[in-house]
Amino acid sequence: MAVEAGRIALRHTSAIPTQLLFASVSPTYADKTNATVVHAALRLDDTALAIDLGSSVRSAMGGLILALQSQGVSVVASADIRTGLAGSSEEANGGDAAAAFVIGDDTHAPLAAEFIGAASATEEFIDRWRAPGTQRTKTWDEKFSEITYLPLGQRAWTQALQDAGIQASDVSLVAVSSPSARISSTVAAKLGAAKVLDNLSSVIGLTGAAQPGLLLALLLEQSEPGQIVALVSLTDGADVLLFRTTKHLPQAQPDTTVAQQLTRGAPVSYGRFLSWRTMLAIEPPRRPEPQRVSATASARSENWKFGFVGSRDTTTGAVHLPPLRVSADGQRTDNMQDAPMADVLGTIATFTVDRLAYSPSPPIVFAVVDFDGGGRFPIELCDIDAEEIAIGGRVRMTFRRLSVTDDIPNYFWKATLVRAS
Amino acid sequence: MASHGIKDQIAIIGMGCTNFVEHWNLGLDDLIVNAANECYSSAGIAKDAVDAYWLGTAQGGMSGITLARPLQLQNKPVTRVENYCATGSEALRQAAYAVASGAYDVAMALGVEKTKDSGFQGLNATPPPNDGTGRTLTAAAMFSMVAPAYAKKFGVDATELREAIARVAWKNHYNGARNSRAQFRKEVSMDTIKNSPKMAGDLGLFDCAGVADGAAAAIVCRAQDAHKYTDKPLYIKALSFVAGNGSGLTDPTYDYTTFPEIAACAVDAYAQAGITNPSTEIALAEVHDCFTITELVLMEDLLFSERGTAWQDILDGRFDLNGQLPVNPDGGLKSFGHPVGASGLRMMFEAWLQLRGEAGPERQINTDRTLALTHNLGGYPGEMVSFISILGSQLG
Numbered sequence: 001m002a003v004e005a006g007r008i009a010l011r012h013t014s015a016i017p018t019q020l021l022f023a024s025v026s027p028t029y030a031d032k033t034n035a036t037v038v039h040a041a042l043r044l045d046d047t048a049l050a051i052d053l054g055s056s057v058r059s060a061m062g063g064l065i066l067a068l069q070s071q072g073v074s075v076v077a078s079a080d081i082r083t084g085l086a087g088s089s090e091e092a093n094g095g096d097a098a099a100a101f102v103i104g105d106d107t108h109a110p111l112a113a114e115f116i117g118a119a120s121a122t123e124e125f126i127d128r129w130r131a132p133g134t135q136r137t138k139t140w141d142e143k144f145s146e147i148t149y150l151p152l153g154q155r156a157w158t159q160a161l162q163d164a165g166i167q168a169s170d171v172s173l174v175a176v177s178s179p180s181a182r183i184s185s186t187v188a189a190k191l192g193a194a195k196v197l198d199n200l201s202s203v204i205g206l207t208g209a210a211q212p213g214l215l216l217a218l219l220l221e222q223s224e225p226g227q228i229v230a231l232v233s234l235t236d237g238a239d240v241l242l243f244r245t246t247k248h249l250p251q252a253q254p255d256t257t258v259a260q261q262l263t264r265g266a267p268v269s270y271g272r273f274l275s276w277r278t279m280l281a282i283e284p285p286r287r288p289e290p291q292r293v294s295a296t297a298s299a300r301s302e303n304w305k306f307g308f309v310g311s312r313d314t315t316t317g318a319v320h321l322p323p324l325r326v327s328a329d330g331q332r333t334d335n336m337q338d339a340p341m342a343d344v345l346g347t348i349a350t351f352t353v354d355r356l357a358y359s360p361s362p363p364i365v366f367a368v369v370d371f372d373g374g375g376r377f378p379i380e381l382c383d384i385d386a387e388e389i390a391i392g393g394r395v396r397m398t399f400r401r402l403s404v405t406d407d408i409p410n411y412f413w414k415a416t417l418v419r420a421s
Numbered sequence: 422m423a424s425h426g427i428k429d430q431i432a433i434i435g436m437g438c439t440n441f442v443e444h445w446n447l448g449l450d451d452l453i454v455n456a457a458n459e460c461y462s463s464a465g466i467a468k469d470a471v472d473a474y475w476l477g478t479a480q481g482g483m484s485g486i487t488l489a490r491p492l493q494l495q496n497k498p499v500t501r502v503e504n505y506c507a508t509g510s511e512a513l514r515q516a517a518y519a520v521a522s523g524a525y526d527v528a529m530a531l532g533v534e535k536t537k538d539s540g541f542q543g544l545n546a547t548p549p550p551n552d553g554t555g556r557t558l559t560a561a562a563m564f565s566m567v568a569p570a571y572a573k574k575f576g577v578d579a580t581e582l583r584e585a586i587a588r589v590a591w592k593n594h595y596n597g598a599r600n601s602r603a604q605f606r607k608e609v610s611m612d613t614i615k616n617s618p619k620m621a622g623d624l625g626l627f628d629c630a631g632v633a634d635g636a637a638a639a640i641v642c643r644a645q646d647a648h649k650y651t652d653k654p655l656y657i658k659a660l661s662f663v664a665g666n667g668s669g670l671t672d673p674t675y676d677y678t679t680f681p682e683i684a685a686c687a688v689d690a691y692a693q694a695g696i697t698n699p700s701t702e703i704a705l706a707e708v709h710d711c712f713t714i715t716e717l718v719l720m721e722d723l724l725f726s727e728r729g730t731a732w733q734d735i736l737d738g739r740f741d742l743n744g745q746l747p748v749n750p751d752g753g754l755k756s757f758g759h760p761v762g763a764s765g766l767r768m769m770f771e772a773w774l775q776l777r778g779e780a781g782p783e784r785q786i787n788t789d790r791t792l793a794l795t796h797n798l799g800g801y802p803g804e805m806v807s808f809i810s811i812l813g814s815q816l817g
Binding site: 285286287288290291293294296297298300301304305320321322328330349350351352353354355356357358359364366368370374375376377378391402410411412 | 539540541542543545547548550551552553554556557558559561562563565566567569570573619620621622666668670671672673675676677803
């Protein structure tokens, strides 16, 4: 998800990232960096730093704050999958999301929104807690949270306005992110901004580390140039960021807005939902389990595996997926250039549904995809019902985790239908 | 490009074939011993008269020792070969070339597989360590992609196409019911076939060949020596092999309605054998019906049917046991079973029985034609190896 958000963000700026900051409460790896996976999939330069910000919800807001204080161009990406014990309100109220921002100054690229002020307040208290590696967060008492966050939020808000030299009423739109939808709206109502953003938490859910970024994205999607927007995050303290949108905002709007994405979902049965959360084990087929990925082979094919970069024969222009050293006609060796294919659309030439093969979420829907401008690759489809697939269907590529074996995730790409919004 | 062939230089003088089934009580070694002894006996030769061996097994074991040990061979050369599901044919091909080279007088090719010791369903290969981006689809799913492409290109209604592929399964089970060595020996009705649960795409349970354990073997010698062993040898007219390069998976011009490797292999095989009109010159064909849709396309790639019409020929009964060109008279992979290393040789075994009039009254084909074709493939649409042999009961 962080990769998907990052790709959307990077499509709308000419700035070249020099660092990537990544935050998630449920990252794939401990010890090993997760941000390097995102770095590889976004095909950032080797010289760019890529680091994880830690597995707290506040890390995501922290990433934005640190990036605004940094030199160079930062990509700040946060992603989270929120669930809880079966039947809990945590499960019902949780949502999955990712957000990404490209942050720099106007020497790098035109600014869509200018940072004008910030403030933070920090206090140590246990309103919620989780053991590392587990899937549920326990909460103490929402009333305790409310009486703790309200003054923290108000203090940070007042200071941020001072820092920016503005009044509360100058803020056109404010969003409040917190572990509770009720606390968010209670605090938001007391801030005195012109309007409060609808968090869409009843539709999307509360998305943990992705929440501040999600709300900032919504703020920017719903603003006009020349407006002041505010993001307030109430998590283990309070953080406030103030921005003024610029005339460049329209061209920075993503091609796929949050509103558009919300129209593209489909119902999922509770059983399947639980199996996706790994809370329900489904019977595997009587087939060998997937082997673990070879680290050395993956390192050699980093561009292909993580970046979906094939090779193009410089003489014939033929695209080879996966990349080959020898051209398809057998005539030339090492006569290739990189062919980045992740953003190229394709058409389904033929397809099938495999009900026998191993999959974390069977059956496997699979198609032979012919890409615009050349190149073919047979590949698994995702986010699709078996009945929807047909010859001629249009698909786009998306970065996914195919399976996990021996605690090593197998990352690669899948195709998904281009859906009208 | 030189593919001269070795027409009429080599003869098969003996063959053996175990029955194909889940041999819970027989290991790889037992299958090897049983098939080899039947083969020595068939050729009427002493074991020591075989000078060299080619062992075909995809996953049964590495090295020629896998054959030498159970047979307790005495200082003989043994080579283990593998070429996906064409492994058995590959073994015969190598043995034939070795004798044709003059290096040996008599050689044996033996194919064997134990598919039922893993506890897993279907054929499962263990690929070498890799970057995780390879396909994990079953063979059934890979071949099932042919069906929508074929239907669309040739304007065949989906129902008619399902009828045609069901007919292939019906035919092969009908034939296998008449074969004491086959894994499945009951006729199956069209309704049962069409109503079976879908495995992958439009392929149901009965559209997919099962896997089995088994072994088959052949002994070859120079054609001019054949009379020393038998007065009914089979002469090798053609051995053709094409290894695809995976282009169908990367080249958008491949349309999934044909297997180019097989089409090229057929042209070479017919040229080697001097055949100009396959469907009238060949008495029977054993082809690689791993899936029913595969057999349908093979009819066109082997030039038995015009492009886009095989489905009609199948429904007309052209390839039935009593049809104009019987295909898979022994039941095929579908009904006989598919121990990977053995299948290619099992196909030749049916040619051996049929052309020598030894197939038995239930399925003997009565014909003046003296040629048989065996076709064995491995891999998937877009990435295949293809083998074709043409065998004949007469020289010339």
